[in-house]
Amino acid sequence: MTLDLNFVLLTAMIVSAVWAVMTRSLLMSAVGLAVTSIILTMLMFNLGSPLAAVFELSVCAGLITVVFVSTISLTKPITRCELKEKTKNRIKRYWYLPVILVVLFVVLGFYMVYPEINFLGLYPSNDVRDVMWKLRTTDIMGQMIILLAGVFGVVVLFKERAKDDE
Amino acid sequence: MMNDSANIFWVFSIFTILLFVCGFYCLMVTRNFIRALIGLEILTKAVTLLIIVAGYVSNRMALAQSMAITLIVVEVVVIAVAAGIIFGIFKKTGALNVAKLRNLKG
Numbered sequence: 001m002t003l004d005l006n007f008v009l010l011t012a013m014i015v016s017a018v019w020a021v022m023t024r025s026l027l028m029s030a031v032g033l034a035v036t037s038i039i040l041t042m043l044m045f046n047l048g049s050p051l052a053a054v055f056e057l058s059v060c061a062g063l064i065t066v067v068f069v070s071t072i073s074l075t076k077p078i079t080r081c082e083l084k085e086k087t088k089n090r091i092k093r094y095w096y097l098p099v100i101l102v103v104l105f106v107v108l109g110f111y112m113v114y115p116e117i118n119f120l121g122l123y124p125s126n127d128v129r130d131v132m133w134k135l136r137t138t139d140i141m142g143q144m145i146i147l148l149a150g151v152f153g154v155v156v157l158f159k160e161r162a163k164d165d166e
Numbered sequence: 167m168m169n170d171s172a173n174i175f176w177v178f179s180i181f182t183i184l185l186f187v188c189g190f191y192c193l194m195v196t197r198n199f200i201r202a203l204i205g206l207e208i209l210t211k212a213v214t215l216l217i218i219v220a221g222y223v224s225n226r227m228a229l230a231q232s233m234a235i236t237l238i239v240v241e242v243v244v245i246a247v248a249a250g251i252i253f254g255i256f257k258k259t260g261a262l263n264v265a266k267l268r269n270l271k272g
Binding site: 003006007010011013014018021026029030033036037040043044047048051052056059060064067068070071072074076094096097100101104108112126127128131132135136139143146149150153154157158 | 174176178190198204208211215221226228231236251
């Protein structure tokens with residue numbers, strides 16, 4: 001693994017994430033998030049996890065972007081008047097950032113002084129199918145329940161909306 | 167080798183923390199529901215990356231990949247349900263502003 005390439009990819013990922021947060025247009029934010037996902041996929045490939053990378057690319061960069069774009073197009077965009085007001089108050093909200101960064105670097109500096117990291121092995125097998133279906137069987141059940149909960153949640157939301165329309 | 171792994175872990179950790187701060191900051195300052203969801207997504211991406219890097223440096227890629235896949239599944243469900251809730255709120259209040267949801271305020 002080349003650290004230089006990963007460094008470039010990591011920087012690009014941070015830039016696209018910051019762009020997604022800072023841009024005014026919600027649609028551009030969604031696009032920025034998709035770009036972040038794509039760069040994360042590249043990093044995952046570089047780190048030797050192709051299965052998770054494919055999931056990330058198809059689900060996060062594809063499906064979630066579609067969900068975001070549909071939600072944005074179904075809801076009302078911000079008016080010009082509101083946008084002007086927002087831009088006025090925009091500067092006021094940025095005072096958090098230096099405080100967070102200072103706290104962060106103090107904490108990071110503390111950990112840099114004591115860099116003992118204990119990498120514990122949990123399971124001897126290195127086959128993803130083996131781990132997924134044998135070690136994490138209970139977790140798979142949990143995933144199924146979460147998926148079903150999500151599906152039922154969306155169904156209930158749309159059902160109530162249909163009643164409201166009547 | 168161990169030293170190299172530790173270096174990789176530190177480089178990735180620093181970028182992951184920056185990504186986490188970016189998402190957290192978005193959650194803190196925004197009043198728009200969709201943008202808050204985008205912040206949540208960025209937080210999840212940071213966690214996914216950290217899981218993969220932890221798997222890489224500890225040479226347990228299979229476990230890390232399965233964890234990342236679980237995280238992605240949970241992420242999709244959360245985003246889908248949250249998008250539905252946001253749409254419902256928009257139909258009720260006519261806005262995507264968090265400040266307009268004051269009905270539950272004590």
